[in-house]
Amino acid sequence: MASVSSQPQFRYTQPPSKVLHLRNLPWECTEEELIELGKPFGKVVNTKCNVGANRNQAFIEFADLNQAIAMISYYASSSEPAQVRGKTVYLQYSNRQEIVNNKTAADVAGNVLLVTIEGDDARLVSIDVLHLVFSAFGFVHKITTFEKTAGFQALVQFSDAETATSAKTALDSRSIPRYLLPDHVGPCTLRITYSGHTDLSVKFQSHRSRDYTNPYLPVAPSAIDGSGQISVGLDGKKLEPESNVLLASIENMQYAVTLDVLHMVFSAFGPVQKIAMFDKNGGVQALIQYPDVQTAVVAKEALEGHCIYDGGFCKLHISYSRHTDLSIKINNDRSRDYTIPNIPIVNSQPSILGQQPVQMIAPAVPQYNGTQFAPTDQAVMPQPSAGWGPTVPAVPQSLPLQMHNQPYMPPGTLLQPSQMGPGMMQSGAPPATLPPYHRGHVQ
């Protein structure tokens, strides 16, 4: 008889199946288009698109075998071939009886997108650029990036599937705008599907993964160098990590800035626990320790770039220190531990030339040697053109200098110009009027 025997391929002799195999589909044919195609013949219960190396094959599964037969026989005798988007598609019975695992995550709308970045320089696309691109459609909760055989990929988590879908439809197969990429980076095209994930687990902030709902997540150990110093910041660049200890350098120091002045300025944002001043690069720097990172962050944001005195004098440059707990051995005019009132205050001889050793030993840092202290702290003070010294009158000496175990004073209480003497903190808004700290998109 006309037996099919064991003829595997290239014959119209596949035994009937509820599942039809389609080929020569337009690229990235959608499930909707497949359903549209099969609907006239019966109920499409399952589809699978983007099959095969070229992603131009698909499967349609009907509820009933007769429906599949109806479709095959219709197009077998039709003058018009089956078409999707004007392109002829070829149908035959599948050699399987049902579609397996059709709902590959990529087809199910979810709140997490799987983004493949195509292009020679795909790997150079930073997580921050991705964040920027996808944030246009809603709050991006988390992003993880990874390298797979598919190339450089990212998972981008939105609040809900609707937001994710809007981003997907707008961005799929489009290229990242050039102006968002460094000049040397070539075109990068985004291929976007849904991911099966609903909530990414981001254990650390790093250059590969980010949790924007939790900015205080610890930074990845991989981003911490040998000395325990975190070297990769939240934007993946060499930004310093936040710390409860600030490193302040003072630019254009026309007037002497004393420990007490620093204490007063920084106390406006919370209790200052310890201060250590030292000379570095011909200027003066100070480490200011708060009990917590948040306070330090607020102080840094408020004070950075501001001048202690009017006229652009004693401009503060503030960065986060690598230290978390300063070890103050002796209270003197350059270092003080405000948390321990009974440390003896050593009345040291004035050290105009800055030779007075700083009485502190910070963890993870070798003993202070005067020149190599905190070598990796970011703040490098630009040398002020004008010199400074004892010839310049120390203006702030009339300032109120209550310093021992001074309780926390809310912002503004210390820095009102009326209380501060000449021109204190006038280079812009005093901390009391600074806008509240905003940390990107928290929540």
Next chain:
DNA sequence: AGCACA
């Protein structure tokens, strides 16, 4: 244009 897990 020819049968599927990222």
